[in-house]
Amino acid sequence: GAGVSQSPSNKVTEKGKDVELRCDPISGHTALYWYRQSLGQGLEFLIYFQGNSAPDKSGLPSDRFSAERTGGSVSTLTIQRTQQEDSAVYLCASSFKGFLNGYTFGSGTRLTVV
Amino acid sequence: ILNVEQSPQSLHVQEGDSTNFTCSFPSSNFYALHWYRWETAKSPEALFVMTLNGDEKKKGRISATLNTKEGYSYLYIKGSQPEDSATYLCAFQGGSEKLVFGKGTKLTVNP
Numbered sequence: 001g002a003g004v005s006q007s008p009s010n011k012v013t014e015k016g017k018d019v020e021l022r023c024d025p026i027s028g029h030t031a032l033y034w035y036r037q038s039l040g041q042g043l044e045f046l047i048y049f050q051g052n053s054a055p056d057k058s059g060l061p062s063d064r065f066s067a068e069r070t071g072g073s074v075s076t077l078t079i080q081r082t083q084q085e086d087s088a089v090y091l092c093a094s095s096f097k098g099f100l101n102g103y104t105f106g107s108g109t110r111l112t113v114v
Numbered sequence: 115i116l117n118v119e120q121s122p123q124s125l126h127v128q129e130g131d132s133t134n135f136t137c138s139f140p141s142s143n144f145y146a147l148h149w150y151r152w153e154t155a156k157s158p159e160a161l162f163v164m165t166l167n168g169d170e171k172k173k174g175r176i177s178a179t180l181n182t183k184e185g186y187s188y189l190y191i192k193g194s195q196p197e198d199s200a201t202y203l204c205a206f207q208g209g210s211e212k213l214v215f216g217k218g219t220k221l222t223v224n225p
Contacts (some may be wrong), residue, residue, distance in 0.1 A: 004157070031211060042118075043203065043215035050211065059212075091158070095211075102148055102160030103213070 002026075006092050006106035013082055013113055021077040021109045025094030032075050033095075033103065034067060036088040043091065049075065050097060082113045116140060118206045120216035127194050128224050134190045135219040137204030141185035146207040149178055149189055152218070153200040161189075161202075194223040 005024040013019050025032050034046040045059035049069040060066070064082075069075040079086055089110050093103035119138045127133050139147060146165045152158040162171040167182040175192045191198055201220045205213035 033212065035215070040217075042217035043205075045212050045214065048212050056210070056212065093158075097211070100146065100163050100165070102150070102163050103158075104160070105150075105157040107155075107157045 004092055004094055004104050004106035006090075006109050008109055009107065010110045011112070013111070015084060015113055016081055018078065018080045019082055019111065021079075021090050021092075021111070023075045023077070023092030023094075023106060025073065025075070025092070026104055027073075028096070029094035029104070030072070030097050031095045032069055033093045034075070034077050035091045035093065037091065038085075038088040046077070046090075079111075082111075084113050087111055087113045116206065116208065116214050118204060118214050118216040120202075120204055120219050122219060123217070124220040124222070126222045126224060129194060129196060131194050131223075132190065132192045133194055133221065134188050135202060135221075137187045137189070137216055139185050139187070139204070139206040139214075140208070141183060143208040144182045144185075144206075145209065147180055147182075147187050148205040148207065148213060149187070150203040150205065151200045152203055158203060189219075191221070194221075196223045196225050199223045 007022045030051045032049045035043045047067045048056040064080045067077045089108045091108045093105045149161040150158040164180040169180040177190045180187045201218040203218045205215045
């Protein structure tokens with residue numbers, strides 16, 4: 001596609017429920033990243049996929065968080081048993097390997113856990 | 115823990131003013147320094163990717179400099195316009211492909 005597409009743009013969920021956030025990267029971009037921004041904080045790295053390599057999951061804050069990338073394209077970030085501290089804007093980005101042109105970000109999913 | 119600091123946190127200027135802000139980052143294991151502009155309700159947009167000590171990049175009225183030895187980068191905006199209002203993020207890239215972001219400088223340009 002023309003840009004990185006994320007859905008939904010907004011999600012309000014009850015504490016304890018599971019949520020799935022979707023990212024559709026730019027066609028041909030081999031790398032895909034998930035970040036989040038909690039209120040008052042900077043962008044926090046969550047997970048990174050590069051081609052067929054094993055993902056770098058070092059930023060996932062707990063085992064309630066998981067992500068997959070199917071067919072080297074679309075990615076889904078799943079948060080199980082959501083907590084209020086999971087409320088944040090979740091951003092997806094993609095790039096070519098080497099990315100000296102920078103990341104291309106999606107417009108994000110604003111997750112609110114009530 | 116790798117620390118990327120940006121200052122000031124926020125800035126209000128009048129239309130036509132020139133302004134600048136700072137990003138400081140680790141001087142070791144440096145690969146690249148990225149600048150992004152993030153307007154409200156939009157996606158962060160890449161401005162510059164800088165790799166070489168002493169590098170200067172320019173895009174219209176916006177320019178950036180890089181000092182990798184002392185670990186800082188400056189972003190300059192000449193003749194600020196209301197449409198420059200946004201949060202400006204810098205991000206450090208070390209030995210891997212993931213970026214470590216600062217908290218950003220929120221710029222408001224008053225007409």
